[in-house]
Amino acid sequence: MxxxxxxxxxxxxxxxxxxxxxxxxxxxxxxxxxxxxxxxxxxxxxxxxxxxxxxxxxxxxxxxxxxxxxxxxxxxxxxxxxxxxxxxxxxxxxxxxxxxxxxxxxxxxxxxxxxxxxxxxxxxxxxxxxxxxxxxxxxxxxxxxxxxxxxxxxxxxxxxxxxxxxxxxxxxxxxxxxxxxxxxxxxxxxxxxxxxxxxxxxxxxxxxxxxxxxxxxxxxxxxxxxxxxxxxxxxxxxxxxxxFGSINWLEAEAAEGGVIKTSLGNLYVKQVIHPGQSGMIGTRPEDLEVAASSSNRDNEFEGKLVSRTFLGDQIVYAIKVSGVTLQCKTMNKERLEGHVTIRIPKDRIKFFPS
Ligand SMILES: Nc1ncnc2c1ncn2[C@@H]1O[C@H](COP(=O)(O)OP(=O)(O)OP(=O)(O)O)[C@@H](O)[C@H]1O
Ligand SMILES: [Mg+2]
Structure with a gap:
């Protein structure tokens, strides 16, 4: 046309x-x-x-x-x-x-x-x-x-x-x-x-x-x-x-075995990466999973709730993990307090080499 x-x-x-x-x-x-x-x-x-x-x-x-x-x-x-x-x-x-x-x-x-x-x-x-x-x-x-x-x-x-x-x-x-x-x-x-x-x-x-x-x-x-x-x-x-929408950014460096080093700790990713590459990883707030306790899976981290914002159809949490504040959006209305576990599913992590 x-x-x-x-x-x-x-x-x-x-x-x-x-x-x-x-x-x-x-x-x-x-x-x-x-x-x-x-x-x-x-x-x-x-x-x-x-x-x-x-x-x-x-x-x-x-x-x-x-x-x-x-x-x-x-x-x-x-x-x-x-x-x-x-x-x-x-x-x-x-x-x-x-x-x-x-x-x-x-x-x-x-x-x-x-x-x-x-x-x-x-x-x-x-x-x-x-x-x-x-x-x-x-x-x-x-x-x-x-x-x-x-x-x-x-x-x-x-x-x-x-x-x-x-x-x-x-x-x-x-x-x-x-x-x-x-x-x-x-x-x-x-x-x-x-x-x-x-x-x-x-x-x-x-x-x-x-x-x-x-x-x-x-x-x-x-x-x-x-x-x-x-x-x-x-x-x-x-x-x-x-x-396009909000996103959590972390400085990152690719290591061996599909692992990326970040200030949170080691993250497993699905994306093909080349050891030695550095850059940033991004995760969408709605892709982070937050729970009251650990389920012993990959890419889990202990964090502390900083704030909770109720938006009606969803809740937005700010969670501090190893000195970094992450935004997390969930539709789960379970009331969370104090220490929580967050998990970043490996297929939801996007690595952008610099
Ligand atoms: N008639 C003009 N004379 C001089 N510069 C112009 C003229 N029209 C556009 N520009 C310049 O060209 C560039 C692109 O402008 P354009 O209006 O296409 O942007 P835009 O993406 O539509 O921005 P906005 O979202 O603000 O409308 C800008 O740097 C603008 O200053
Ligand atoms: Mg215009």
């Missing part, structure tokens, strides 16, 4: 050159929900704007549905209106002096994606129905809640019947509860209409909920790609592991 090949884009800021995209090559499949995730300034918006045609790359090629819409070499640049893309941005760009209907009708009555006047009404009402605002067509736009305005922006993007929708942090202006509700609706709608979506966020949870695949961006490159499960369970680097 989308193929980006060797995209490069730099900006001149005063005397300095900022490399916003450093040779990005990425494919998004038909019907896929692809999320670009990365910290501020990593190039997410720039990549999205290049696909939209709002930014001209310095080098590379962009192909949408088999049609080259940009090629530096071949001198091709298809304008944004002719790329048949729906777009939703962080600022919804809802016109306050227009009704809900007029806002959604805008791309159908002006510009290149204009359709016959007689068809506009049906198309707008259909788009509003999709986002459950069918009843609000005649309402003045300022009289809408944040979530409703967001849905108007979504309806406007859908009204042109796009095969591809680009979204840049569309939920970041909403409060937490509405954000959760809307992300579910966006995902449902995308799947129901078999849309291809390229979605930008810096929120890790949002990315995991929405994505079929996530591309993690850092400093103008896509550094890791995978399904939410793949990136969470088997991160390719320490940086990616850290980006």
């Amino acid at each position: 989308i193929e980006a090949l060797n995209l490069k884009k730099s900006f001149k800021v005063g005397q300095k050159q900022v490399d916003a995209l450093c040779s990005v090559t990425q494919q998004v499949d038909e019907g896929e929900f692809f999320v670009l995730l990365g910290p501020s300034g990593s190039g997410k918006t720039t990549l999205l704007r290049c696909v939209a045609g709002l930014e001209t790359p310095d080098e590379g090629e962009i192909i949408i549905s088999g049609r080259t819409v940009f090629s530096r070499k071949k001198g091709i640049f298809v304008s944004p209106e002719d790329r048949q893309i729906g777009m939703v941005f962080q600022s919804y760009a809802i016109w306050p002096h227009m009704s809900v209907f007029q806002n959604v009708a805008l791309p159908l009555t002006y510009g290149r994606q204009k359709i016959a006047r007689s068809l506009v009404r049906d198309r707008v009402l259909e788009a509003l129905r999709l986002v459950q605002l069918g009843e609000m067509a005649d309402r003045p736009s300022p009289l809408l809640s944040g979530g409703q305005q967001q849905r108007v922006a979504l309806a406007r993007a859908l009204a042109v019947n796009p095969r591809l929708v680009l979204m840049d942090e569309p939920l970041s202006n909403l409060d937490a509860r509405l954000r959760e509700e809307m992300r579910g609706q966006i995902r449902d709608l995308a799947k129901r209409l078999s849309m291809t979506v390229l979605y930008v966020t810096h929120d890790q949870v949002e990315a995991m909920v929405l994505a079929d695949r996530i591309g993690v961006m850092s400093k103008g490159s896509i550094v890791s790609i995978g399904s939410p499960e793949e990136l969470y369970e088997g991160p390719a680097s320490k940086g990616v592991a850290e980006f």
Whole structure:
């Protein structure tokens, strides 16, 4: 659906050159929900704007549905209106002096994606129905809640019947509860209409909920790609592991016999390691097992409870072991106090050589 090949884009800021995209090559499949995730300034918006045609790359090629819409070499640049893309941005760009209907009708009555006047009404009402605002067509736009305005922006993007929708942090202006509700609706709608979506966020949870695949961006490159499960369970680097949820880190050195030396003591690991390598090991808080007493198995350590936080569906413990404080998450409601045993299952340890 989308193929980006060797995209490069730099900006001149005063005397300095900022490399916003450093040779990005990425494919998004038909019907896929692809999320670009990365910290501020990593190039997410720039990549999205290049696909939209709002930014001209310095080098590379962009192909949408088999049609080259940009090629530096071949001198091709298809304008944004002719790329048949729906777009939703962080600022919804809802016109306050227009009704809900007029806002959604805008791309159908002006510009290149204009359709016959007689068809506009049906198309707008259909788009509003999709986002459950069918009843609000005649309402003045300022009289809408944040979530409703967001849905108007979504309806406007859908009204042109796009095969591809680009979204840049569309939920970041909403409060937490509405954000959760809307992300579910966006995902449902995308799947129901078999849309291809390229979605930008810096929120890790949002990315995991929405994505079929996530591309993690850092400093103008896509550094890791995978399904939410793949990136969470088997991160390719320490940086990616850290980006996806909390993790306990320990300095580590590989020894003989599948053992890693850490400040806790010796740990058996499943991963293939090379004696002498040093680095860090990471374990997720939910992978640590905590119990009142020892069960005499590998990778068990004595510790002392430092704190207990009740979160309703789970409990988070801070446990001090040999001077190191580890976070441990459990659904076991058994009341633990004082001295406890923690166990780190060997297949849940990830070693990152430095
Ligand atoms: N028009 C511009 N002029 C100069 N520099 C720019 C311009 N647009 C982006 N940049 C720079 O390019 C880099 C990438 O910016 P971009 O907006 O793509 O990041 P982002 O990942 O979307 O960040 P955020 O999460 O903060 O929105 C940044 O260093 C930014 O300052
Ligand atoms: Mg951005």
